[in-house]
Amino acid sequence: MLRRWGGLVCLDAGVSDPLKQPPLSAAPKAPAASPLRARLTAPRTRALALCGVLAAALFAVAGLVPLPYTLTWPGxxxxxxxxxxxxxxxxxxxxxxxxxxxxxxxxxISATNPGERTTLWKAMSAWFDRGEAVLPSEAVYPQSxxxxxxxxxxxxxxxxxxxxxxxxxxxxxxxxxxxxxxxxxxxxxxxxxxxxxxxxxxxxxxxxxxxxxxxxxxxxxxxxxxxxxxxxxxxxxxxxxxxxxxxxxxxxxxxxxxxxxxxxxxxxxxxxxxxxxxxxxxxxxxxxxxxxxxxxxx
Structure with a gap:
């Protein structure tokens, strides 16, 4: 079945509908021994982990996408x-x-070469560095x-x-x-x-x-x-x-x-x-x- 975790649509395989589970015994043991909880927790943990891996992968890929900006520093x-x-x-x-x-x-000022695009990772690093600045490429180089x-x-x-x-x-x-x-x-x-x-x-x-x-x-x-x-x-x-x-x-x-x-x-x-x-x-x-x-x- 499909479940949404943190806004992402993730495959939550093997999770049954808790309303269709057999009734619990009249004298249940400690919660840690509940078969229903054990059956629900493991797949959900795996689903959350999968979502986390996917989100991290997407963020890493986005960080490598070239942006129309140029890195500059004191020349x-x-x-x-x-x-x-x-x-x-x-x-x-x-x-x-x-x-x-x-x-x-x-x-x-010194700058990266014309036509060289700046990645998100480099741009983010420059934002926190007093010795660098990120400028629109067209402001530095009218021609790419x-x-x-x-x-x-x-x-x-x-x-x-x-x-x-x-x-x-x-x-x-x-x-x-x-x-x-x-x-x-x-x-x-x-x-x-x-x-x-x-x-x-x-x-x-x-x-x-x-x-x-x-x-x-x-x-x-x-x-x-x-x-x-x-x-x-x-x-x-x-x-x-x-x-x-x-x-x-x-x-x-x-x-x-x-x-x-x-x-x-x-x-x-x-x-x-x-x-x-x-x-x-x-x-x-x-x-x-x-x-x-x-x-x-x-």
């Missing part, structure tokens, strides 16, 4: 005023470049095909470099016909380095405007896209980027203002979050930090 950082993989990140021609102290670090995904992120980086150059030169009132800037960040892709690249160009060409550096000799990190008009835009993976920044010595993190709430999730100790909306605002914030002025925090 590398690069000082845009220095070198990356043995080559200068910024090279300026057509205008004298300053020697700088301190660091302006752009920050990345690995070759196309690499091409898209490379194009985003190129556009970011161009916008950073235009924004920085416009801020400094310099002509792009006279000053040329080349950027080399190796195989790093995506648009989120824009703000820090623009700040690096400003620092190399003009500093704080009084002969000093924007960084004030400190390690400053940040993230954010940038438009040609200097607008700083939102990016993904900010909580992981703050961890990467703190790991590599940053004490200040410039974050797009609209992502302050995300940035405050598990903020590393000793890392100050400074909200920015424009390149000019970011420059002003760094100058104020250096001089001890008032600077907003997330």
């Amino acid at each position: 590398t950082t690069a000082d845009v005023l220095g070198q990356y993989q043995g080559k200068p990140v910024l090279t300026v021609t057509g205008a004298p470049a300053r020697s700088t102290e301190g660091q302006l670090r752009m920050v990345t 095909d690995p070759a196309k995904a690499e091409q898209v992120t490379a194009q985003q980086m190129t556009q970011s470099q161009d916008s950073a150059t235009v924004a920085a030169l416009a801020y400094l009132h310099l002509s792009s016909d006279q000053v040329k800037v080349t950027v080399d960040l190796g195989d790093i892709g995506g648009p989120s380095a824009g703000q820090m690249l623009a700040l690096g160009i400003v620092d190399e060409l003009a500093g704080d405007g009084q002969g000093g550096d924007l960084s004030g000799g400190k390690v400053i990190a940040g993230t954010g896209t940038i438009d040609a008009d200097g607008t700083v835009g939102a990016v993904g993976g900010v909580p992981l980027k703050t961890q990467a920044a703190a790991r590599d010595g940053a004490t200040v993190f410039l974050v797009p203002k609209g992502e302050c709430t995300d940035a405050k999730v598990n903020t590393p100790a000793g890392l100050r979050l400074v909200p920015v909306t424009t390149l000019a605002g970011a420059v002003d914030a760094l100058k104020a930090l250096k001089s001890g002025g008032q600077v907003p925090s997330c």
Whole structure:
């Protein structure tokens, strides 16, 4: 016959209808010796065990089903005023470049390969790990095909470099016909380095405007896209980027203002979050930090 145990339909073989059992003796013995109870208990125990095994098997199989999510974790950082993989990140021609102290670090996140799906087990593990995050795959890789995904992120980086150059030169009132800037960040892709690249160009060409550096000799990190008009835009993976920044010595993190709430999730100790909306605002914030002025925090 069929019985339902915990919502599952399980085969309860060999269980008779207790209403059709022969009457018990007038002087029954202890319950442990009841033949009816013994006959009912063993099959039910087997049925429950079978249901448990089936449920565990279904759960295990479900845990292996690939999901449209990507695992991410804190990536590398690069000082845009220095070198990356043995080559200068910024090279300026057509205008004298300053020697700088301190660091302006752009920050990345690392992720599983495009097209690689995350299982439920891996996703559940990442939810409980501060050092990992689960993001929709399309948010990390607009293209699921690995070759196309690499091409898209490379194009985003190129556009970011161009916008950073235009924004920085416009801020400094310099002509792009006279000053040329080349950027080399190796195989790093995506648009989120824009703000820090623009700040690096400003620092190399003009500093704080009084002969000093924007960084004030400190390690400053940040993230954010940038438009040609200097607008700083939102990016993904900010909580992981703050961890990467703190790991590599940053004490200040410039974050797009609209992502302050995300940035405050598990903020590393000793890392100050400074909200920015424009390149000019970011420059002003760094100058104020250096001089001890008032600077907003997330």
